[in-house]
Amino acid sequence: MNDTCQPGLSRDVAKSGPDAGTLSAVLEAAERLQRRLDSALVGVGLSISKFDALDQLISTDEPLTLGDLAGRLHCVRSNITQLIDRLEADGLVKRGSCSDDRRAVRAKVTPIGEERHAAGVTAIRAVQAAFAEKLGAGDRDRLVRLLSALEG
Amino acid sequence: MNDTCQPGLSRDVAKSGPDAGTLSAVLEAAERLQRRLDSALVGVGLSISKFDALDQLISTDEPLTLGDLAGRLHCVRSNITQLIDRLEADGLVKRGSCSDDRRAVRAKVTPIGEERHAAGVTAIRAVQAAFAEKLGAGDRDRLVRLLSALEG
């Protein structure tokens, strides 16, 4: 199984309404992108969640505690406990103790985890390249600007 | 618990790369919108998935079979089995047999389900109105056009 934002849901909510279905359009576009990322990563033996976790662990020099990781992945700690369980079962990370705080657990990426992550990056770059081919730099800028207007 | 596209995932994948992070921007914007929809629906006692299912069942005059519903919600049938289990446990829909095909099961929305759906529509309209306030009609059009360029 391989799905986050557990895509698969319709998002057929609100095709019409005060916003003329724009909200749905954003949700559906995201769902399509998720599916593409997911497909790309399946070929590498990763899910989006697993890749994200590895990516955070690798892009931060300090070995992160599970709580830090939860913060960076914007999810609750009980989720990270399970995600690290699965990554550890896959042999991609290893739990280790934290010298500063005996309550804390640090996740360390194994060499196999590093390889898998590198393959994931390549897969994702391909999806991004396809994305960039459909939308020129100017349009990408406009898109980002419009989306950021929705924040807050 | 109330989350679909099981938001909560970071989507911190690929902030840079060939597309300059545009893909991430779309995923993150969608996640924010999901959370808003989710919050709005929690107040009504629905999840996005449950609302979507009710919405499909109500907006189609014919009582749908579970397989039809799966098709309309773009998900696998085993998911619908469980979703209808929960909706039935909530008293919002009722399973019934299908005269044409004794294998099939039809989901019928109960009066309470209709009420709940109506409340959900109101909640979603509010989110859409807030959305429309942040982005004028012209910008919404531009956004939809840019997103639709990503299809296919």
Added chain:
DNA sequence: CGCAGATATAACATATATGTACTATTCATT
């Protein structure tokens, strides 16, 4: 008609998320 293959649902295993409750530790305050 009878049977082979397709289809509809459900059952079960699993992945990913949330939230609550429990345990071990740390920290702050007296």
Added chain:
DNA sequence: AATGAATAGTACATATATGTTATATCTGCG
């Protein structure tokens, strides 16, 4: 220093998704 509050991780219950397998039913072909 002792203790009560806060924090880190885990365990457990549950929601939402997928995929696989089993069962009942339907369909079309000989």
